[in-house]
Amino acid sequence: MDSELIRVIAFLVGIIAFAALNAAYLVWLERKGAAHIQRRIGPKEVGPFGLLQPMVDGIKLMTKQILIPDGVDPVLFRLAPILAMVPAIMSFVTIPFSETLVARNINVGLLMIFAFASVNVLALLLGGWASNNKYAVISAARAVSQNIAYEIPMLITVITMVMITGTLNLNEIVAQQPNISQWYIFRFSASPLMPVAFLIFFICSLAETNRAPFDLGEAESELVAGFHTEYSSMGFGLFFMGEYANIVIGCSLAVVLFLGGWQDPFGLYPGVWWFLLKLYLLIFTVIWIRWTFPRTQFYGLLNLSWKILIPVSMFNLLLTAGFLKVF
Amino acid sequence: MGAYFKEIFTGFWSLLVGMSITIREMTKPVVTEQYPYEASVMTSRFRGHIELVPNEEGGNKCIVCGMCMRSCPSACITVEGEKREGIKGKALTRYRLDFTRCSLCGMCVESCRPGAIRFSKDYNLAGTKKAAYIFDLLKRLEEQNK
Ligand code: SF4
Numbered sequence: 496m497d498s499e500l501i502r503v504i505a506f507l508v509g510i511i512a513f514a515a516l517n518a519a520y521l522v523w524l525e526r527k528g529a530a531h532i533q534r535r536i537g538p539k540e541v542g543p544f545g546l547l548q549p550m551v552d553g554i555k556l557m558t559k560q561i562l563i564p565d566g567v568d569p570v571l572f573r574l575a576p577i578l579a580m581v582p583a584i585m586s587f588v589t590i591p592f593s594e595t596l597v598a599r600n601i602n603v604g605l606l607m608i609f610a611f612a613s614v615n616v617l618a619l620l621l622g623g624w625a626s627n628n629k630y631a632v633i634s635a636a637r638a639v640s641q642n643i644a645y646e647i648p649m650l651i652t653v654i655t656m657v658m659i660t661g662t663l664n665l666n667e668i669v670a671q672q673p674n675i676s677q678w679y680i681f682r683f684s685a686s687p688l689m690p691v692a693f694l695i696f697f698i699c700s701l702a703e704t705n706r707a708p709f710d711l712g713e714a715e716s717e718l719v720a721g722f723h724t725e726y727s728s729m730g731f732g733l734f735f736m737g738e739y740a741n742i743v744i745g746c747s748l749a750v751v752l753f754l755g756g757w758q759d760p761f762g763l764y765p766g767v768w769w770f771l772l773k774l775y776l777l778i779f780t781v782i783w784i785r786w787t788f789p790r791t792q793f794y795g796l797l798n799l800s801w802k803i804l805i806p807v808s809m810f811n812l813l814l815t816a817g818f819l820k821v822f
Numbered sequence: 823m824g825a826y827f828k829e830i831f832t833g834f835w836s837l838l839v840g841m842s843i844t845i846r847e848m849t850k851p852v853v854t855e856q857y858p859y860e861a862s863v864m865t866s867r868f869r870g871h872i873e874l875v876p877n878e879e880g881g882n883k884c885i886v887c888g889m890c891m892r893s894c895p896s897a898c899i900t901v902e903g904e905k906r907e908g909i910k911g912k913a914l915t916r917y918r919l920d921f922t923r924c925s926l927c928g929m930c931v932e933s934c935r936p937g938a939i940r941f942s943k944d945y946n947l948a949g950t951k952k953a954a955y956i957f958d959l960l961k962r963l964e965e966q967n968k
Pocket residue numbers: 872893894895896897898899923924925926927928929930931
C-alpha cells in the first residue's frame with residue numbers, strides 16, 4: 496500500500512475520533528463547568544468524576560429508536576443531521592494542529608473552512624423545515640437570519656486578517672506569529688484595533704455556532720428544542736455533536752488567526768500541545784460565557800450585529816487598509 | 823456619537839463583571855447535598871407521619887383512651903387494646919394509621935394526654951400501592967426497638 500493512502504486513512508480516522516471524542520467530552524466539561532459555576536458537583540456517578548458519563552449517554556442515544564414523524568420530508572429530514580456533522584469534520588482537514596500535523600495543507604484553507612461553515616446553517620434550515628413542526632420552522636428562520644447577520648462582521652474581520660497576512664494558508668498564518676508580541680491579537684503595527692478584531696471574531700463564532708447567549712434557535716422556553724424538536728436518537732446526537740465540533744472549529748480558527756496556533760508564546764517549544772492548550776482555554780471561555788449570560792432577545796441579537804459589530808469591523812478594515820498603505 | 827460608544831463600553835464592562843462573578847463562584851466550595859449518601863437533619867418542627875413515643879423500657883405510653891382516634895378530622899387512626907393483668911387501664915394491641923388521608927394537622931398529637939404520640943422525622947416514603955401508607959405504628963415501634 497502506498498504511503499499516501501495510509502496517510503489519508505490515518506488522518507480520516509484520527510479526525511473523526513478527535514471530533515467525536517471532543518463532542519463527547521466537551522459535553523462532560525460543559526456539565527462540570529456549569530455545575531461548579533452554580534456550586535454543584537455535576538456528573539459524578541458513572542466512573543471517577545463522572546468520566547464515563549459521555550460513553551453511557553452515547554450508548555443510550557445509539558440504542559434509541561429513530562422516530563420519523565408523519566408529514567415530514569423523508570429525504571431532507573434524514574439528510575439534515577448528516578449535513579450538520581459532515582462539514583464540521585471536513586473543516587478539520589485543513590486545521591494545522593502543529594507544523595506537520597495537518598491532514599491537507601490547502602492554500603485556500605481559510606476559504607474552505609468558511610465555505611463548509613456556511614453549510615451548517617443549511618443543515619439547521621433543512622432540519623427545521625423538514626420537521627413539519629411550527630417550532631422547528633420558527634427556529635430555522637431565526638437561525639438563518641442570525642447566521643446572515645453574524646457572517647458579515649466575521650467575514651469582514653477575516654478579510655482584514657487576510658489583508659495583513661497576505662495568505663489563506665493556515666499553516667503560513669501560524670508561521671508568521673513566532674512569539675507572543677507577533678501574535679496577530681497584539682500586532683498593533685498592523686492595526687491598533689487587533690484585540691477588538693479578535694473579540695468580534697470570537698463573538699461571531701459564538702453566534703455562528705448558536706451558542707448561548709445567542710442560542711435563540713433552540714430557545715427551549717419558547718421553542719421546545721428548536722430545529723431538532725422532532726429528532727430522536729442519533730439524529731439528535733448528530734446535531735449535538737455537530738454543535739460541539741463547530742465550537743472546536745471556531746475556537747481553532749481563533750487560535751490560528753489571532754493566538755499563534757501551535758507557536759510557543761516565547762518561541763521556545765512550539766508544538767501541538769500549545770495549540771491544544773490555547774484551544775481548550777478558548778473552549779472553556781465559551782462554556783464560561785454560556786453559564787454566565789442569559790439568552791438575548793432576538794432584536795438585541797440583531798442590533799448587536801448590525802449596529803455595533805458590522806460598523807466596527809468595517810472601520811477596522813478601513814483602518815488596516817490605511818495602515819498597510821502608509822507603513 | 824458619544825452615547826453610542828459609552829453604551830458599548832458600559833455594556834462590555836458589565837459583561838466582564840458578570841464573568842468575573844461566575845469564575846469566582848466556580849472556585850468556591852460546592853453547596854449541594856449529595857442526597858442518597860448524605861441527608862440533612864430534619865428541623866424540630868418537621869412533621870412526618872405520627873409515631874409512638876417509646877418509654878424507658880422501649881414500650882409505648884399509650885393508655886388506649888381513644889382521644890386521638892376521636893379527634894382526628896380525617897378518621898385516620900384506629901386504636902385497639904385489651905385488658906392485661908398488672909396494668910392499669912388497657913394495653914395497646916394495634917395502632918393503625920391511614921397516612922393516605924392524614925393532613926398532618928396535629929390534632930391527635932395535641933389531644934393525647936400521656937404524650938404517647940409525636941411527629942416522626944420520616945420523609946423517605948415511597949410506594950406503589952395504597953397499602954404501603956397504612957402503617958401499624960405498634961409494629962413499627964417494635965421493629966425500631968430491635
Ligand atoms: S395529624 Fe391530623 S389528620 Fe393526621 S392522624 Fe393526626 S389528627 Fe389525623
